[in-house]
Structures are given as structure tokens and as C-alpha cells.
Amino acid sequence: MISFTAKPSTSPTLLICLFGATQAVIDAAKAVLDPERYSVITPTSQSEFFHVIEAERQQIDCLVLHTGPSLANLVSWLHDHATLLPAVILQPANDTDPSTQQALLPGSLDFERIFFYHSAEIYLSESHLDYLGDEINRAIAEFLTLSPVCRLPVTPAAEPDLTTDLTTQNFLMLQQRRLTDKLKERLGYLGVYYKRSPRNFLRNLTANEQHNFLQELKKSYREIIIGYFAEGASLNQKIDAYVDVAFLADIPVSKVVEIHMEIMDEFAKQLKLEGRSEEVVLDYRLTLIDTLAHLCEMYRRSIPRESSDS
Numbered sequence: 001m002i003s004f005t006a007k008p009s010t011s012p013t014l015l016i017c018l019f020g021a022t023q024a025v026i027d028a029a030k031a032v033l034d035p036e037r038y039s040v041i042t043p044t045s046q047s048e049f050f051h052v053i054e055a056e057r058q059q060i061d062c063l064v065l066h067t068g069p070s071l072a073n074l075v076s077w078l079h080d081h082a083t084l085l086p087a088v089i090l091q092p093a094n095d096t097d098p099s100t101q102q103a104l105l106p107g108s109l110d111f112e113r114i115f116f117y118h119s120a121e122i123y124l125s126e127s128h129l130d131y132l133g134d135e136i137n138r139a140i141a142e143f144l145t146l147s148p149v150c151r152l153p154v155t156p157a158a159e160p161d162l163t164t165d166l167t168t169q170n171f172l173m174l175q176q177r178r179l180t181d182k183l184k185e186r187l188g189y190l191g192v193y194y195k196r197s198p199r200n201f202l203r204n205l206t207a208n209e210q211h212n213f214l215q216e217l218k219k220s221y222r223e224i225i226i227g228y229f230a231e232g233a234s235l236n237q238k239i240d241a242y243v244d245v246a247f248l249a250d251i252p253v254s255k256v257v258e259i260h261m262e263i264m265d266e267f268a269k270q271l272k273l274e275g276r277s278e279e280v281v282l283d284y285r286l287t288l289i290d291t292l293a294h295l296c297e298m299y300r301r302s303i304p305r306e307s308s309d310s
Contacts, residue, residue: 084118225263
């Protein structure tokens with residue numbers, strides 16, 4: 001079963017450093033980011049940006065940078081100072097460069113494409129700023145899985161620097177541990193919430209995708225039902241997997257109940273055809289209660305904790 005070992009949060013918000021965008025984009029970004037979840041700092045010059053990074057790089061949770069003439073200089077400075085952080089890179093809504101078009105829509109990430117900062121960076125068009133919070137969350141999730149020996153952009157003129165490489169790797173591991181601990185404090189488990197994307201929510205899928213998804217979900221739950229009263233540790237794994245899938249797809253509790261009832265109706269009809277008592281299906285209320293308890297706990301843990309002044 002899923003276990004939660006949350007501890008009180010001392011830093012309920014994520015610190016975002018947004019730089020390089022126009023004031024209109026900055027204002028729009030701040031408007032869509034929940035102040036209870038995100039704190040945003042917006043340096044107004046490169047020198048101020050560099051100062052903020054040097055002073056706060058242990059506290060900054062994600063960079064939001066804008067493509068433009070200064071981006072290469074910013075990234076070069078970050079590399080020279082052995083600083084790797086989660087990053088969302090904003091692109092103008094009218095960007096027509098075919099090399100970057102694949103990265104304009106939320107949720108896109110192609111590890112074969114050219115990247116500026118590191119291979120876990122996320123791209124987002126200014127026309128999709130409503131998704132900024134989700135893409136920041138995804139950038140953090142991708143960063144947490146970034147290898148300490150991750151690929152960095154190759155600069156032909158640059159000389160290999162083993163000392164800088166080792167410092168970068170050490171900082172990456174330190175930053176990943178800090179973010180992991182912060183997610184544990186805020187959510188009570190290892191950042192599962194940050195793997196959620198509205199693009200994968202059941203309600204945002206096409207009708208055909210919804211049908212296929214629910215059929216697979218129903219199949220998984222039927223396997224849980226069949227083995228629920230049997231001995232074996234695999235049952236816990238099946239329930240965990242089922243709850244994870246339902247949580248990432250933002251499945252409402254009512255839909256889980258509906259799937260349970262559909263399967264119970266099917267079982268009852270089969271028992272009736274076999275001349276057996278249908279009352280046995282009542283025992284499986286325990287399965288539903290067990291599953292719902294885990295799912296509700298996942299949803300509860302995904303709600304940011306409010307800081308207490310007491």
C-alpha cells in the first residue's frame with residue numbers, strides 16, 4: 001500500500017525566476033501563477049539576473065527564460081558558473097522558425113532537438129501562458145530525472161573544463177536533492193503531483209481516447225477484484241498502479257465508483273446464470289473502500305499546505 005510520511009512545510013511556495021520577457025508577458029505570467037504555490041522574482045537587467053542567481057541559486061526552483069539575443073549569453077554564464085536549474089523557455093507567439101515549432105505546444109519535449117541550457121528544458125509559447133504553472137511543474141519533474149552526466153549544448157570554440165563539469169554535476173545532484181526534499185515537505189511524497197499534466201486528464205482526451213482509457217482502467221480494476229481475497233503481495237502493487245494511473249489522469253472518485261458498480265453488475269449476472277448467490281458481490285465493497293482511500297489520499301496530498309504563523 002502507499003505510505004505517506006509528510007512533515008510540516010517550511011517553504012510552501014516554489015521560487016520562480018522569470019527573466020527576458022516583455023512587461024506584458026511578465027504581468028500575464030504572474031496573473032496565471034497561483035501566489036499560494038509560486039513566488040516570482042523578475043530581474044530587470046542581466047547584471048541583476050546574475051546577482052539574483054548568485055545570491056539565490058540554492059533557493060530558486062525554476063527559471064523561466066525568454067528566447068532572444070541574450071539567451072545564449074545567459075546560458076553561457078549559467079554553465080560557466082556551474083548552475084543547472086529546472087527551466088521553461090518562452091517563445092514568441094509569432095515564432096515561425098521550423099526548428100522550434102515542435103516545442104511550442106505544452107507537453108512537448110524532444111530529446112533529439114537542439115537545446116540551449118540542458119536536455120530537460122521545457123519550451124512554451126507565449127500564446128499558451130495559461131499552461132505556465134503546469135509546464136513549470138513538468139520542468140521540475142524532468143529535472144529531477146536529469147542525469148548528473150547529462151548532455152549540455154556543445155560549443156565548438158569552448159575548451160573542455162573538467163573542473164567546471166564536476167562542479168556542475170555536484171550542483172545538479174545537490175539541487176535535485178533539495179527539490180526532492182522540498183516536494184516531500186509540500187506534498188508528502190516524491191513529486192507525483194508534478195508528473196500530472198492537464199493534457200493527459202481524462203476530460204481533455206478525445207472521445208475515442210477516453211473510451212480506450214476507461215476500458216484499460218476497467219480491465220486493471222477487474223484484475224484487482226479477481227485477486228483481492230487471494231494471498232500474495234502483487235495485489236498491493238496492482239492497487240498502487242491503478243491509483244497512480246487514476247490520479248495522473250485526474251479521474252473523479254465518482255468514475256471509480258461507476259467502474260466498480262459496472263463490474264459488480266457483470267459478476268452478479270454471471271453468478272445468477274450459474275445459479276449461485278449474488279450476495280458475494282457485497283464483499284467487494286472492501287475493494288472499493290480500499291481503492292478510494294488510496295486515491296483520496298493522493299488527491300489530498302496534492303493540495304499545497306498552508307503555512308502556519310502559529
